[in-house]
Amino acid sequence: MRPPTLNIFPSQPMHVEPSTKAYVQQLESSRIRLAQLEQELQRARAQGIFFGGGVAGGGGTDQGVPLGVTNISSVFDLEYTRWLEEHHRLTCELRAAVQEHISENELKMYVDNCLAHYDVIMNLKGMVAKTDVFHLVSGMWKTPAERCFMWMGGFRPSEVIKIILHQIEPLSDPQLMGICGLQQSTHEAEEALSQGLDALQQSLSDVIASDALSCPPNMTNYMGQMALAMNKLSTMENFVRQGDSLRHQTFHRLHQILTTRQAARCFLTIAEYFHRLRALSSLWMARPRQE
Template sequence: MRPPTLNIFPSQPMHVEPSSTNNHKAATALVSSTTNNSSKRPSEPSMELANARNNAPSSGPETAKAIKREGNRKGPTSSNSEHEGPKTPDPKTLRRLAQNREAARKSRLRKKGMFFGGILGGEQGLPVGISNISSEAAVFDMEYARWLEVHHRLMCELRAAVQEHLPENELRLYVDNCLAHYDEIMNLKGMVAKTDVFHLVSGLWKSPAERCFLWLGGFRPSELIKVILSQIEPLTEQQILGICGLQQSTQEAEDALSQGLEALNQSILDTIASDSLSCPPNMANYMGQMAVAMNKLSTLEGFVRQADNLRHQTIHRLNQILTTRQAARCLLAIAEYFHRLRALSSLWMARPRQE
């Protein structure tokens, strides 16, 4: 006899499903073989599953009723909450929430300042020239950047108001907003002057071209008057006298502050060099010299504050001398002047370098 071979070629095409009779026979054979080859214990889970399926419909209505009763029990509470609607907070709560948001914003700025000013320099070992910035100075730089963004928006609104020829009373609102914004930067500088006056004097928060004209942490008010004179004409005789007097008094105050700063620098140099500069120095004399020099150096904050007050008074004094429309053109001219200095700095930084 020929040996049996594997039936690898089916008698029917594979896409044709077998008849129900064959399926029934195969299922009967599979059940019988399972019953004969297995014990009775493994078949118990199948019977339990079948019983669970048979009992499930009977428990369905009871479960649905229980869920419905539970929903009815909770229903009135949810419906009442929906009908009540959101409650409007009282003004005291709104004010407290606004204060909390402002405190959180300042806290984030302080953390960022500490990160840029202290952690980067201390943990990553950056050079002193890069990381030698206090956390207060870093916060001031970020606040100044935000101030510039708001300043640009205010100037755009003021320019549009001037071009639309709004009445004097409406234009005055735009001018007052811009003046109040200048007061804000003066307050910011006053706060950082208490902790890091050298950051203001160095001008690192300004663009490179602006630093060329830096004077005690800001612009010279007398030079600014010269810049805007051609932008606010025509002037009455009384206005001309007022502006000329303002420019003269401003120039005298600038000269007095410059002379005082020069005298301070010379005094500090004399104090440091009063003893021998030999190395190693006499430690007793050395520490005494440093203490005297530090006391003298602390007066630098007073010079910067007086310079900022002079700048602040000059802008507000011009606003009093000029009409509302002239004051608007004056503020626009000042903004355009500093904008061009920043643009010049950007062009200078992007210039092609030669090897």
């Protein structure tokens, strides 16, 4: 089963221009790390290595990426931690810029930097999805509270719109119409993907539970059914990619609808929401245990 192809904002450009030399260098560093991950994937595939764990080769490093590591999920977790640290720094800079009431042009630089940083994690997730999509779906790279709200390997973009809607007032009538339309189209796209995933899971379950897998199995039928199941399972990557595409488009569309100062409040609200989820997870993990 192929997931539905969704492009709810086809006419909107996705061009991002990082505004500072330092941030351009940071993005270039992230690009280099992504390229190294891709090279590691290609080398391991050529050697017939199964990406399920273990280390092949030596332990040298380059630009912070272990060259011998074939467990790409572990590398992703490391890079995601670095991404969070940089995200915190950029958010603090944006908050300070808002509080200082700097000019629109200056503020735009900080807003664009935050938007570009979201693109970095989307690109990194896209690379990991090629090899270990189930690591993304499991949410084990997120905190426990964040995992409660996981959808297609990330957050529901329609929920983010709902969270920020009352934090960016006053909105003009065209802006309000644009955001309400965005929320509706995003929700519809989410539903289409969710229904497609439900159908995939049901189809996969039917294959696994079929008579061809009864014991003792007919090996010809068994291998044929398992091959069919593998083919169905491989489409999970497409669902996660389209989920991330929807999240990516939503962020960029909000950036286009809102003024610079509204967009700044938007990104600060989103950052604060996920920060509170992570803080809640820390409190939960540190709670007293009853004997």
